[in-house]
Amino acid sequence: MNNSDQDFDILISGAGFTGLTLASALAFSFGKTLKIGLVGSNPEQYSEKQRKRAFAIAASSAKMLDVLGLWKKLKAYTQPVYKIEITDSALEAGVRPVLLTYNNTLQNGTPASFIVPAQKIAESLLDNISSLSTVEFLPHKTCSDLSFSSNNVSVEFDCGARVTTSLLLCAEGRDSNLRKRAGIGIINYNHKQTGIVTNIAHEEPHDGTAIQHFLPAGPFASLPLPGGKRSAITWSENDERASLILEMQDRDFLEEVDKRMGGKLGAVSLDGPRSGFSLKTQLVTKFVIPRFALVGDSAHSVHPIAGQGLNLAFRDIAVLCECISDGKRIGLDVADLTILKRYERWRRFDATCYTNGFVGLNLLFSNNSHLFRTVRQIGLTLVNKLPDLKSSLVREASGTNGRVPKLMSGISP
Amino acid sequence: MYLDHTGILKMYKSNIKLIPSTNIDDREVKHFSSQADGWWDPSGFFRPLHQINPLRLRYIRDQSVRHFNIEISSLNPLKGLTCLDIGCGGGLTSEPLTRMGAVVTAIDPSEENIATARAHALNSGLDIDYRIETAEQLTETGIYYDLVLCLEVVEHVPDQSKLVKTVAKLVRPGGIVIMSTINRTLKSYALAIIGAEYILRWLPIGTHRWNKFLRPYELQTFMNQAGLDQFSLTGIVYDPLQCSWSLSGNTDVNYMVSVVRTDTTN
Numbered sequence: 001m002n003n004s005d006q007d008f009d010i011l012i013s014g015a016g017f018t019g020l021t022l023a024s025a026l027a028f029s030f031g032k033t034l035k036i037g038l039v040g041s042n043p044e045q046y047s048e049k050q051r052k053r054a055f056a057i058a059a060s061s062a063k064m065l066d067v068l069g070l071w072k073k074l075k076a077y078t079q080p081v082y083k084i085e086i087t088d089s090a091l092e093a094g095v096r097p098v099l100l101t102y103n104n105t106l107q108n109g110t111p112a113s114f115i116v117p118a119q120k121i122a123e124s125l126l127d128n129i130s131s132l133s134t135v136e137f138l139p140h141k142t143c144s145d146l147s148f149s150s151n152n153v154s155v156e157f158d159c160g161a162r163v164t165t166s167l168l169l170c171a172e173g174r175d176s177n178l179r180k181r182a183g184i185g186i187i188n189y190n191h192k193q194t195g196i197v198t199n200i201a202h203e204e205p206h207d208g209t210a211i212q213h214f215l216p217a218g219p220f221a222s223l224p225l226p227g228g229k230r231s232a233i234t235w236s237e238n239d240e241r242a243s244l245i246l247e248m249q250d251r252d253f254l255e256e257v258d259k260r261m262g263g264k265l266g267a268v269s270l271d272g273p274r275s276g277f278s279l280k281t282q283l284v285t286k287f288v289i290p291r292f293a294l295v296g297d298s299a300h301s302v303h304p305i306a307g308q309g310l311n312l313a314f315r316d317i318a319v320l321c322e323c324i325s326d327g328k329r330i331g332l333d334v335a336d337l338t339i340l341k342r343y344e345r346w347r348r349f350d351a352t353c354y355t356n357g358f359v360g361l362n363l364l365f366s367n368n369s370h371l372f373r374t375v376r377q378i379g380l381t382l383v384n385k386l387p388d389l390k391s392s393l394v395r396e397a398s399g400t401n402g403r404v405p406k407l408m409s410g411i412s413p
Numbered sequence: 414m415y416l417d418h419t420g421i422l423k424m425y426k427s428n429i430k431l432i433p434s435t436n437i438d439d440r441e442v443k444h445f446s447s448q449a450d451g452w453w454d455p456s457g458f459f460r461p462l463h464q465i466n467p468l469r470l471r472y473i474r475d476q477s478v479r480h481f482n483i484e485i486s487s488l489n490p491l492k493g494l495t496c497l498d499i500g501c502g503g504g505l506t507s508e509p510l511t512r513m514g515a516v517v518t519a520i521d522p523s524e525e526n527i528a529t530a531r532a533h534a535l536n537s538g539l540d541i542d543y544r545i546e547t548a549e550q551l552t553e554t555g556i557y558y559d560l561v562l563c564l565e566v567v568e569h570v571p572d573q574s575k576l577v578k579t580v581a582k583l584v585r586p587g588g589i590v591i592m593s594t595i596n597r598t599l600k601s602y603a604l605a606i607i608g609a610e611y612i613l614r615w616l617p618i619g620t621h622r623w624n625k626f627l628r629p630y631e632l633q634t635f636m637n638q639a640g641l642d643q644f645s646l647t648g649i650v651y652d653p654l655q656c657s658w659s660l661s662g663n664t665d666v667n668y669m670v671s672v673v674r675t676d677t678t679n
Contacts, residue, residue, distance in 0.1 A: 033488065150453060151536050290455060328488060330470035331509025333537065337455035338467050345657070 008037040008136070009334055011155060011165035013143040014172035015040040017055075017118070018296035018313040020125035021068075022171055022320075027132045028068050029321045029413050034334065036135045037165065039143055039157070040172070044126060052272045053118040053197055054223060054232040056081070056210075059106060060408040061314040062114060067407055070124045077120040079226045080111035082208040087262070088377060091215050096262035099377065104210070107391070115210070115223045115232065143178050146292075153291045167335035168292050169320075171313075174282065176298040182289060188282035191303060193218050194242030196235045198274040199225065200257060203266030206231055211264060217241060220260045230271055233257060236279060236303075246276045279303055287348060288340035295320060300351040312351065318405035318413075319346050325413035346403070436576060437522050437547055441569045445502060446525040452503020453533055461615060462505060465658050468649060469564065469669065470509050472660060473591055476645070476671045477560055480589050489514030497558040497583055499548050500566035504530035504541065511539045515560065520546040548579045557585040563592045567632070568625045574635045581639035584674045590641055593649075593669040597626035600665040629664055641672035 010026060012019050015038050023038045057065070057078070065071040081104050087096035104112045129135055138157075145156040152164045170178045179186075206224035213220040218236030225232055235257075237245060245256055250270055258268055282301045287294050296313030320343050327339035406413045451458040477494065478485045492514030498507045501519035503526055511517045511534075519541055521527050527545045534541045544551075548563075561584045563576075570576045584590050595601055602623050609615045633644050648664035651657075 327467070328512075329490075330467055330474055331512035332467065332470070333508075333512075336463075336467075338463060 007035075007163035008165040009034040010167045010169060011037040011039065011143075011153075011163065012169045012171055013039050013155075013178050014170065014176070014298070015042040015137070015139060016171065016173060017121060017125070017310060018173070018317070019171035020122075020129060021314060022169060022295055022317050023135050023137075024068050024070070024125060024128050024132070025064070025317050025321050025407060026324075027134050029325055029407075030134075030328070032134055033328070034134065037138060037163065038129065038135055039138045039141050039155075041142075042122070042126060042137075042139050044122065045139070046122075051119045051122065052199060054115050054199075054225060055118055055121060055310050056223060056308075057114045057116050057121075058308070058311040058314075059110060059112050059114075060404060061311045063410045064314055064318055064407045067410055067412060068128070070128060074116065074120060074124050077226055078114040078116045079224045080208055081113045081115060081210045081224060082111060083210070085209055085211045086214065087211070088214040088373065089262075091217070091259065094262065096213055096264070099381070111208075113210075115225055117225065146178065146181055148291060166291065166333065169295055170292065170298050171295045173297045174280065174301040176294075179284070179294060179298050182292050184289065184294065185285045186282045187285065188280055191218075191236070191279040191281065192239050193236045193279045194239050194246075194276045195279050196233070196237060196242055196245060196274060196276050198233050198257070198270065199230060199272035200233055200268045201230050201271040202261075202268045203229070204264075205229055206265060213260060213262065215260060222261065222265070231265065235260065239278070242276055246274060283351060287344040288337075290337050290340075291335045293320065293340050293343060299347075315350070315405065315408065316343075316347055318407035319343055321407055322405045322413040346405075436549055436570050436572050436579070438569060438571055442522050445521075446523040450529065452505065452526070452529050459503075459505070465649065465667075466505055466509070468658050468660060469506065469593065470513075472647065472669055472671075473506075473510070473560075473562065474513060476589065476591060480671075480673065481559070487514075491515035491560075494559040496560040496562065497551075499561065499563045499580065499583075500569075501530060501543070502526050504533055504543070506562060506564060507541050507543075508534060508537055508539055510562075511541050518542040518544065518558070520544045520548065520551060522547050548576065548583060552579055552582045557583050557588070559585060559588045561588070561590045563590065565593055567592060567594045567627060568621070573625075573627065574638070577632070577635040577641070578639045581636075581641050581674060584641075586674050586676060589671055589673050590636075591669065591671045592632070593667070594632065595621070595626045595667055596665055597623065597628050597631075598665050601626055604666050629668060629670065632670060636670075636672050640674060640676045642675040643673045645671045 012023055019038060019040060020042065023036055026034060026036055062071055065074060084102040084104050085098045086100040088099050089096045106112055129137055141157040141159060143155050144158045146168065147154050152166055153168045154162055154164050155168060156162050170176055170182070172178055205228040208224050210224060211222045217238055220233070220235040222231040222233055245253065248256065253274065254268065254270055261268060280301060281303055284294055284299050287299050295316045297309060299316065300312060302309055302312065323339050323343045323346070324334055327336055328334065332339060448458050455463040474490060477483070478490050481494065483490050490513055491510060494515045496510055496515040496517045498510065498517060498519040501507050501521050504519060507517050507519040507530065519530065521530070522545065524545050527543050531543050534543070561580055563580050567573050567576055580590055595605055606621060606623055610618045610621070629646055636644065646664060647669050648661040649658055649667040649669065650661040650663050652659065
C-alpha cells in the first residue's frame with residue numbers, strides 16, 4: 001500500500017477484454033493489498049457488431065480464467081475445437097482439398113482451444129468486476145493526460161478530474177492514446193489487408209472443426225460456434241476488394257462467403273452483422289517505463305491469422321501478475337522498476353516472435369505464385385507426416401509451450 | 414560483474430556534518446552525501462543498486478526464513494523480527510524489509526542520506542526508525558537485533574576487522590548477520606575496476622580501491638574472531654546477455670555471506 005492520499009495502487013486505462021481481465025487477475029492475486037482503478041468504456045457499451053465477435057481461447061488462457069473462477073460458468077457457452085483443417089488453393093478452385101489436418105487436442109486429451117462468443121466473455125468479466133470490492137470501476141471516463149513524478153503518476157480524465165496512482169497500466173488496445181502520451185514508439189507493418197468478420201449458419205454440423213482456407217488474397221477461417229451449425233468467419237482481403245465486399249447486398253456477400261467455403265459445410269446463410277477492420281501488425285519499442293506498463297494489443301498487435309491476439313494479452317496479464325507477486329514477496333513497491341523490467345524481458349521475446357512469425361506466415365500464404373504454393377504444399381505435407389512436429393505446433397498455439405506463467409498453469413501467483 | 418553505490422568524485426558539499434567516529438572514512442561519507450537526492454531514481458546514479466536489489470532481498474528473506482524457521486508463503490515473512498540496516502543510504506533495503514514485516518532500525522553517518530530516506534519512507538507510508546549514527550555509537554546503547562545487515566559497507570571503512578566486531582555486538586545471540594562485499598581477485602580487478610569504471614563507465618574512475626576488497630576467507634576469519642559462525646556464502650553474477658543478475662556459486666567478484674552469532678553471553 002502506498003501513502004494515504006494516493007488514489008490507487010494500480011490504475012488500468014482501458015476496460016475492454018484485456019483491461020477487465022487484467023483487473024480481475026490483479027484483484028484475484030492480491031486481494032485487499034492493492035487498490036485498483038479501472039477506467040474506460042467497457043464491452044457492454046460496444047456496438048452489436050463488436051459483441052457478435054468470437055474469440056479463440058487457448059487452453060492456457062482457459063486455465064487462467066478457471067483460476068479466476070470464471071471458466072466454470074463460461075464453459076457451457078464455448079465450443080471446443082477438436083480438429084483443424086487447412087486448405088491451400090486458388091479462389092476459383094471450387095472444391096478445396098484438405099492439405100493438413102490437426103488433431104487439436106493436447107496429450108491429456110483436452111482441447112487446445114475453444115471458441116467463445118465475445119458477449120459471454122464480456123458478461124462474465126463484468127459480473128466478476130462488479131463483485132470485487134478492491135476494484136473501483138470508472139466506466140464513463142477516459143484518461144486524457146498524465147504526468148510522472150518520483151512517487152506516483154498523476155492522471156487527468158477527460159472530465160478534468162485528476163487521480164494519482166503508484167502504477168499505471170495501459171490496456172487501451174492497438175491505437176492507444178496513452179501510449180503516445182507516455183512517449184513510447186511503435187514499429188508497424190501495414191498488411192494492406194482488411195479483416196472481415198461475420199457469423200454464418202450452415203447445413204452440415206461442424207463437429208468442432210476449425211477450417212483455415214489459405215487463399216491468394218489472405219486467409220479465410222471458419223471457427224465453430226456452440227450449437228453445431230453456426231460458425232464465426234474471420235477473413236482477410238486486400239483493402240480495395242474488402243471495401244467492395246463490405247458494401248455488398250446480403251445476397252452477394254453470402255455468395256462471396258460461399259465461394260470461399262468451397263461447399264465445406266453445406267448451404268450457408270448469414271447469421272449476424274458484418275464488420276471490417278484494417279490489419280496492422282505492430283510492436284512497441286518498450287513495454288515499460290518507470291511507473292507505466294503496456295499490456296495486450298497496446299504493446300503488440302498481431303495478424304489474426306492464428307487467433308492469438310487475446311491469448312497473447314492474457315499471457316501478458318499472467319506474467320505481470322507473477323512479476324508483481326514475486327516483487328511483493330520481497331517487499332518491493334508494486335511499481336518498482338525491476339518488477340516492470342522483468343515483465344518486459346519475459347514478454348518481449350515471445351511477442352516479437354509472434355508478431356514477426358505471423359507477418360511471415362501471412363506473406364507466405366497470401367499470394368498466387370506457383371513457387372510459393374509448391375513450397376507451402378511441400379511444407380504442409382511434411383508437417384502432416386510428422387506427428388511430433390504437429391503436436392508441438394498444437395502445444396505452441398495452446399500456450400503450453402515455453403515458460404508458462406503460474407496463472408496459466410492453473411495456480412495462483 | 415560487480416556493483417557498488419559509492420559516490421562520484423565530484424564537488425563535495427561543504428556543509429556536510431559528520432558525526433565523530435573512529436571507524437568511518439570521511440571521504441566516503443561525503444561521496445554518498447553528495448548523491449543523496451538520487452537514491453530512488455531507478456535509472457540514475459544508483460541504477461546498479463536498484464537492479465541488484467531484488468536478488469539481495471530474496472537472499473536476505475530466504476536466509477532469515479530458513480534460520481528462524483518461518484513460513485515463507487506469507488507476504489510478510491519477516492513479521493516480528495527486529496532488523497538493523499547498517500549504512501542504509503536512501504533506504505533501498507530498509508523499505509522492502511519493513512514491507513516484509515520486519516521492525517527496522519536503519520543507520521547511516523550521512524545526514525543527507527537519512528533525510529532522503531525519511532522523506533521517502535513518509536511518502537511510502539512506512540514506519541522506519543532512521544538515525545544519523547554509526548554502528549559503533551549504537552553499540553553504546555546495548556540494544557541488539559535479530560537480523561543485522563551490513564551491505565556494501567565493509568569495503569569502505571578503514572578498519573575492517575573492527576567493523577565486523579562492532580557488527581557482532583549488535584546481533585543477539587542466535588541472531589544472524591548478512592554482509593555483502595567484493596572479492597579481491599584478478600577478475601574483480603578486471604571487471605570491477607577496469608570493466609565497470611574504465612570501459613562500461615557504470616561508475617566513475619576511482620570509485621573503488623581494489624586493495625580494500627576482501628577475500629571470503631579473510632571476511633570469514635574476521636567473523637570467526639568476532640564470534641560469528643556457521644558461514645554461508647553465495648556469489649552474485651551478472652549475465653550481460655540477459656542484462657540480469659543472479660545468485661551463483663561463483664564468488665570471484667560480488668558475494669554475500671550470512672553468519673549466526675553462536676555465543677550466548679553479551
